[in-house]
């Protein structure tokens with residue numbers, strides 16, 4: 001059974017140090033390179049789907065979280081406030097309060113809706129030290145988040161769109177889907193909002209799920225509304241949640257958000273909270289395990305390792321590496337040790353391709369590719385190899401070249 005903590009350390013994805021604190025992992029260069037590729041892809045997917053990205057700070061004044069209801073209903077999961085003179089600052093437990101302020105930053109009309117405010121942003125949870133481990137449960141979280149402000153009649157289509165985008169992102173990343181879960185209110189929980197709003201939210205989510213397989217989970221709703229959890233299956237076949245979409249009538253009320261409708265009247269928007277792939281931490285814990293460290297080419301930390309057979313081919317290898325970097329690829333030249341050992345080592349570190357350059361390749365402007373699954377491909381002209389690599393990145397193809 002693959003453990004992302006062990007493999008993540010071996011592959012140089014992340015590091016945990018008691019000095020920096022439990023649940024506060026540090027992303028190492030190779031982990032950061034892979035995460036950067038994934039974040040770029042997610043932002044591009046969202047941009048094409050009409051999302052707008054913002055940056056907002058990971059902490060804010062106490063009043064903001066009193067207004068949002070987090071201090072009233074979520075305080076057990078939050079860090080204690082930081083005192084600053086007469087003020088108190090709070091490490092935010094969610095991005096919604098700031099995104100509500102983005103909505104309220106100027107007057108809105110029906111033409112602005114749906115207004116999709118997205119950010120891969122920092123937030124914090126005061127998880128108990130006993131449950132922390134690797135990237136699965138952390139105290140500092142980078143969430144792929146968005147808050148989509150809609151007219152009531154747009155909510156059904158918006159939720160269906162989110163489910164489609166989530167499937168697309170999951171396919172590109174190699175995430176294995178395991179159906180949907182409708183999370184509802186349960187007895188004993190702490191919730192905000194009136195019964196009528198909860199009933200309407202639930203009905204809208206049921207409509208968006210019609211025709212899809214789902215099960216119900218009473219008691220798993222967010223404190224402000226019902227949600228759909230998009231379930232995934234891990235390498236051991238266990239189910240977990242990365243992605244969610246939630247309906248919220250409460251925050252627009254609390255922040256007194258409104259828009260001018262066609263007839264000039266003021267209406268309240270409905271807030272759809274959604275995450276396509278969840279937090280970067282959870283996502284990578286999952287991806288490391290499900291791929292056993294062998295990430296698809298497009299987000300592999302090092303995509304090509306360039307191996308000159310002898311010292312005479314080092315200039316040709318470095319020239320190829322420079323062209324590959326210019327083409328947007330992540331490559332490394334490795335010239336120490338026997339060729340066999342370097343090829344084995346590259347495959348062990350799950351680098352998708354070794355590009356071998358011997359005397360013949362150097363003379364003819366070729367590279368001989370070996371994939372990490374042990375296949376040797378016919379030598380290709382450098383320009384052809386680079387084109388096939390950049391095409392594989394652009395298409396986010398999960399398969400290696402053949």
Ligand SMILES: [Zn+2]
Nearest residue numbers: 094095096273
């Ligand atoms: Zn939210």
